[in-house]
Amino acid sequence: MTPLVRLQGVSKFYPRVHHPRERLRAFVSLMTGKKSLEGAEVLSDINLEVTRGQSFGIIGENGAGKSTLLKILTGVISPSRGTVEVNARIAALLELGAGFQPEFSGIDNVRMKAALLGMTKSQLDQHLDQILAFADIGDYVHEPVKHYSSGMVVRLGFAVVAASDPELLITDEVLAVGDESFQKKCIRWIESFLERGNTLLMVSHSMYIVQKLCRQALWLHDGRSRELGDVFPVTQSYLAYHEERSAAERLQRRTQRGDSGLYRVTDFSLPGGQGQGDRNISYGQDLDAELVLESPDGLAPVALFGIMRADGTPVYGVSSDYDGIEAEKIDNRHFRFRICFERLLLLPGSYSIRGHAMDPQGIRLCDTAELRFTVAGESRELGILRLPHSWNKDA
Amino acid sequence: MKLFTDSVFRQLVSRAIRADYLENVTGFAWLILQPLVLLAVYAFVFSTIFKARIPDAGPGGFVPYLAVAFWPWTAFSEAVLRSANSVSTNAALIGKVAFPSEMLPLSTVTATFLMNMLGYLAVLLVLDLLMGAQIHWLGLLASLPVLFLMYLFASGLALFVSALQVFIKDVSQILPPLMTFWFFTTPILYSSSILPERFATVMKFNPMSWFVERLRDFLLLGNYELGYRDLLVPLLTLLVLVAAFKFFRRFSAHFEDFF
Numbered sequence: 248m249t250p251l252v253r254l255q256g257v258s259k260f261y262p263r264v265h266h267p268r269e270r271l272r273a274f275v276s277l278m279t280g281k282k283s284l285e286g287a288e289v290l291s292d293i294n295l296e297v298t299r300g301q302s303f304g305i306i307g308e309n310g311a312g313k314s315t316l317l318k319i320l321t322g323v324i325s326p327s328r329g330t331v332e333v334n335a336r337i338a339a340l341l342e343l344g345a346g347f348q349p350e351f352s353g354i355d356n357v358r359m360k361a362a363l364l365g366m367t368k369s370q371l372d373q374h375l376d377q378i379l380a381f382a383d384i385g386d387y388v389h390e391p392v393k394h395y396s397s398g399m400v401v402r403l404g405f406a407v408v409a410a411s412d413p414e415l416l417i418t419d420e421v422l423a424v425g426d427e428s429f430q431k432k433c434i435r436w437i438e439s440f441l442e443r444g445n446t447l448l449m450v451s452h453s454m455y456i457v458q459k460l461c462r463q464a465l466w467l468h469d470g471r472s473r474e475l476g477d478v479f480p481v482t483q484s485y486l487a488y489h490e491e492r493s494a495a496e497r498l499q500r501r502t503q504r505g506d507s508g509l510y511r512v513t514d515f516s517l518p519g520g521q522g523q524g525d526r527n528i529s530y531g532q533d534l535d536a537e538l539v540l541e542s543p544d545g546l547a548p549v550a551l552f553g554i555m556r557a558d559g560t561p562v563y564g565v566s567s568d569y570d571g572i573e574a575e576k577i578d579n580r581h582f583r584f585r586i587c588f589e590r591l592l593l594l595p596g597s598y599s600i601r602g603h604a605m606d607p608q609g610i611r612l613c614d615t616a617e618l619r620f621t622v623a624g625e626s627r628e629l630g631i632l633r634l635p636h637s638w639n640k641d642a
Numbered sequence: 643m644k645l646f647t648d649s650v651f652r653q654l655v656s657r658a659i660r661a662d663y664l665e666n667v668t669g670f671a672w673l674i675l676q677p678l679v680l681l682a683v684y685a686f687v688f689s690t691i692f693k694a695r696i697p698d699a700g701p702g703g704f705v706p707y708l709a710v711a712f713w714p715w716t717a718f719s720e721a722v723l724r725s726a727n728s729v730s731t732n733a734a735l736i737g738k739v740a741f742p743s744e745m746l747p748l749s750t751v752t753a754t755f756l757m758n759m760l761g762y763l764a765v766l767l768v769l770d771l772l773m774g775a776q777i778h779w780l781g782l783l784a785s786l787p788v789l790f791l792m793y794l795f796a797s798g799l800a801l802f803v804s805a806l807q808v809f810i811k812d813v814s815q816i817l818p819p820l821m822t823f824w825f826f827t828t829p830i831l832y833s834s835s836i837l838p839e840r841f842a843t844v845m846k847f848n849p850m851s852w853f854v855e856r857l858r859d860f861l862l863l864g865n866y867e868l869g870y871r872d873l874l875v876p877l878l879t880l881l882v883l884v885a886a887f888k889f890f891r892r893f894s895a896h897f898e899d900f901f
Contacts, residue, residue, distance in 0.1 A: 261899055262899055262900075264899065264900050267810075267811065267812075270809060270810065270811070270900065271809075271810065273809075273899075273900070274809040274810065274900075277809075277893065277896055318737070318898070321739075321740050322740035323736070323737060323738060323739065323740050323898065324737075324895075324898040324899075325895040325896075339738075339739070339740075341737075341738045341739075346734070346735045346738045346739040348657075348735070350661065351657065351661075355657070358653060359650070359653045359657075360739075362649040362650040362652075362653050363650055363739050363741055367649065368649060
């Protein structure tokens with residue numbers, strides 16, 4: 248089957264054109280067919296293939312090149328390098344209002360948008376009532392679009408797109424401005440659109456919406472494709488990336504503590520992993536941790552374990568003296584603690600575990616070691632961990 | 643020709659007409675009134691104050707001689723000037739929707755010509771009925787291809803300047819004085835027969851002088867004789883149009899980089 252969309256080695260380069268002289272230079276290099284040197288490459292070497300019936304989420308930070316990629320897909324801009332092949336009737340909603348002109352009334356803009364989407368006049372007349380009903384903005388359709396709220400603009404834009412019966416829908420972060428009930432309406436429409444065997448490419452910052460509507464995801468990072476594949480692993484590593492970034496910022500703010508060094512962590516490990524990398528467990532598996540503490544005076548120190556999400560949100564902590572656990576003595580100065588978190592209920596994502604050394608009275612925190620681990624799996628559940636539950640249970 | 647049946651193009655033309663001509667309070671009436679008021683002003687200034695005389699002006703004297711050439715010129719110059727910004731003012735549209743952007747200058751030119759031709763008809767009627775110009779109405783039929791070629795010529799220039807304006811913003815500043823210069827080097831206010839020999843030769847290379855002179859021949863004098871220039875200028879017009887299309891298409895892919 249031929250893919251609906253095929254991008255091969257697509258790069259987009261924007262010449263610097265702020266200054267008139269730069270514009271002229273860029274124009275001259277265009278005329279002579281040379282590539283100008285100064286500028287910014289916002290997309291580099293993107294390869295993407297979308298087949299009929301797929302639903303692709305494009306995620307990434309601000310400025311990662313998501314919108315540029317969509318513009319290339321819709322043919323609004325041409326790539327600097329690489330080839331773009333599109334074999335489908337596309338409807339696109341890029342940014343707010345997608346080509347609405349503020350001076351003209353809503354109905355005028357609907358006519359224009361419909362014509363741009365390739366609808367004939369009779370097709371539009373047929374669908375006009377349906378469009379107005381979907382947009383549901385009442386008599387505002389006769390007012391100039393400049394008097395609209397941003398939500399109303401999106402309502403109208405989405406209504407026309409929905410009526411144009413596309414094969415491939417491309418949307419930028421547009422649902423975000425609609426209110427709750429309109430968002431739901433759009434999501435319902437997109438779901439039925441996908442059920443009819445159509446194809447979706449969307450940009451969103453809401454991982455909830457991406458996971459709900461998309462089966463595949465592409466993570467763009469600094470204009471490059473960082474991860475491409477099923478929606479769950481890609482969104483999870485994207486979220487983990489963000490969590491780690493905010494955790495790193497927090498860590499920098501915090502002053503180094505526990506440097507008194509009386510009781511120290513000499514070894515902290517998560518047995519069962521392969522090699523030095525992060526420990527990877529799947530949902531519901533046991534997590535073992537082993538902590539070796541050093542005590543200068545031969546008294547057994549207290550061990551404290553804490554699990555937190557990668558962004559630092561604490562999940563659970565427990566110490567050896569609360570549970571009345573004795574350390575295994577290795578020699579006069581070294582003590583080992585082993586803990587097993589059985590059938591871990593943490594939801595898929597990235598986490599870290601800390602092992603702390605405390606004084607024998609369990610009052611003062613002396614040293615800390617941290618390891619990361621990932622819980623793999625697919626889940627649409629929300630939050631940090633699964634609470635055991637049952638539905639519709641008879642009392 | 644597919645262009646004229648395209649619904650996006652029709653929308654753009656109707657928008658341009660409404661935005662530029664019909665959104666005023668006086669609306670459509672003003673469209674007819676404005677050229678007539680202007681005609682009255684010219685009649686007063688040139689016939690009464692300057693007492694302008696043109697040797698081969700025809701029965702109506704100077705005012706019809708001027709008016710027959712002046713309105714097509716206005717359509718032409720307005721069309722080129724308006725369309726110069728048509729691409730860059732629609733940057734938002736081009737950046738969000740994929741559509742052939744040559745429609746923007748072409749729709750501006752079309753709207754301007756449509757509106758000005760209505761005014762032209764009104765002016766011709768008034769000239770004939772009130773000012774004794776004896777318009778050759780058969781000549782109007784002969785003028786249609788001339789006006790259409792003028793429209794094509796304006797379209798070619800519009801494509802060229804609107805694309806250039808995206809890259810070099812000075813274009814819209816340079817253009818008005820250039821058009822004024824062109825106006826005075828075209829025999830609109832005067833006849834090329836009163837020019838010294840060497841200027842008259844140079845003037846032959848100005849395609850606009852062919853347009854206005856043929857219009858006068860057809861409408862005022864009923865002179866339908868054809869010469870070699872009647873082949874040359876249409877050919878030149880088509881050449882300009884084709885070259886401008888090529889230029890526009892070559893650079894339209896890069897518009898978005900320069901907004």
